[in-house]
Amino acid sequence: MVFLTHPEVVIDPAVPVPEWHLAPEGIAKLRRFAASGGMAGVGTVWASTECKAIETAGILAAAKGLGVRVREDLGENDRSATGYLPPPEFQRMADAFFARPEESVRGWERAVDAQARIVAAVRAVMADSPDTGDILVAAHGGVGALLRGHLLGAPISRALDQPSAGCWFAVALPEWRLLTPEWRALA
Numbered sequence: 001m002v003f004l005t006h007p008e009v010v011i012d013p014a015v016p017v018p019e020w021h022l023a024p025e026g027i028a029k030l031r032r033f034a035a036s037g038g039m040a041g042v043g044t045v046w047a048s049t050e051c052k053a054i055e056t057a058g059i060l061a062a063a064k065g066l067g068v069r070v071r072e073d074l075g076e077n078d079r080s081a082t083g084y085l086p087p088p089e090f091q092r093m094a095d096a097f098f099a100r101p102e103e104s105v106r107g108w109e110r111a112v113d114a115q116a117r118i119v120a121a122v123r124a125v126m127a128d129s130p131d132t133g134d135i136l137v138a139a140h141g142g143v144g145a146l147l148r149g150h151l152l153g154a155p156i157s158r159a160l161d162q163p164s165a166g167c168w169f170a171v172a173l174p175e176w177r178l179l180t181p182e183w184r185a186l187a
Contacts, residue, residue, distance in 0.1 A: 001126070001135040001173050002042065004060070005144050006052040007166025007186055013084040018050040018075070029166050029186040030056060034063035036187065038168075042066070043133025046125050048074035048140065057138035068138075069128075073121035076140035077114040081107025094142070098158035111156045115146035122147060126173060135173070141165065144183075151178050 007026030022030075033039075039060055047057035049072045057068040077097065085093060093105060101111035122137065129135050145161040151171060154160065166186040170179040 001122070001137065001171045002038075002168055003122070003137045003139065003144055003147060003171065004056065004168040004186075005139060005141045005162055005166060006050075006056040009052050009165070011084075017079065017084060020050075020052050022052055022055045026052075026166060027055075027059065030059040031063075033186045034060050039064050039136070041134045042136045044129040045069065045136045045138065046071060046074065046129075047138040048072065048076070050075055050140070053138045053140065057136070060136060060138065071121055071125065073117050074125070074137060074139045075143070077111065077142045077146075078109035094161075095158055097142070098145070098156055098161070101156040111146060114143055115150060115156060118143040118147050119150050141167070144169070148178070148183075151176060 006022065007029045008023040009020040009026060010023045012020065042064055043066070045057050045061040045066050046069050047053040049070050053074070054068065054070060061068045082093065093108065096105040097108055097111055104110050125135060125137060141162040145158070146156060148160045148169065149156050152160070162183045164185060167183040168186070169183055171177065172179050
C-alpha cells in the first residue's frame with residue numbers, strides 16, 4: 001500500500017478547508033510522480049472525501065485508467081471547531097494536537113481518536129479492495145503521521161509528521177510493516 005498526502009493547495013480563508021483545491025504546483029508534482037512510475041503496480045485508488053484528496057487520487061488514478069473510491073474516515077483530523085487559521089497559528093495548534101493527544105485542543109478532534117479512525121479506515125480499505133495490485137490511499141499529512149506512529153509502535157508525535165505537503169510512504173500488506181522508514185517527497 002502507498003499512503004500519499006495531497007500536495008500544495010490553494011489556500012482561501014473564505015472557503016472551508018475540506019473544499020480547498022490543489023494548486024498548480026501540486027498538480028504538476030502529481031503528474032511527475034505518475035509519469036515516473038510511481039503508480040506501477042497500483043490497482044486500486046482510494047481518497048478521503050475532501051476535495052484536495054479526491055483531486056490527488058483522480059490525477060493518479062487517471063494515469064492508470066482507474067477509478068477512485070472514497071471514504072469519509074480517511075479524512076484529516078477534524079479541525080472544524082477553529083476553521084481556517086493563519087499559518088503561524090495553525091502550526092502552534094498542530095504542535096498542541098500532537099503534544100496533547102488525549103485532549104481536544106480548542107475543539108479539534110483528539111489525536112488518539114483520529115489515529116484510531118485512520119487505522120480502522122486503512123484496514124477497511126484493505127478488506128474492501130479487490131486483489132488487483134497495490135492500493136494507493138490519497139489522504140492527509142496529520143492522519144498520515146498518526147498512521148506512521150501506529151505502524152512504528154511509537155507514541156503520537158509531531159516528529160512523525162511529513163516534512164512538506166505531498167509526501168508518501170509504503171506499507172507491506174498484510175504484515176502492516178513500513179517499507180519506507182521516512183516520508184518521501186513527491187518530486
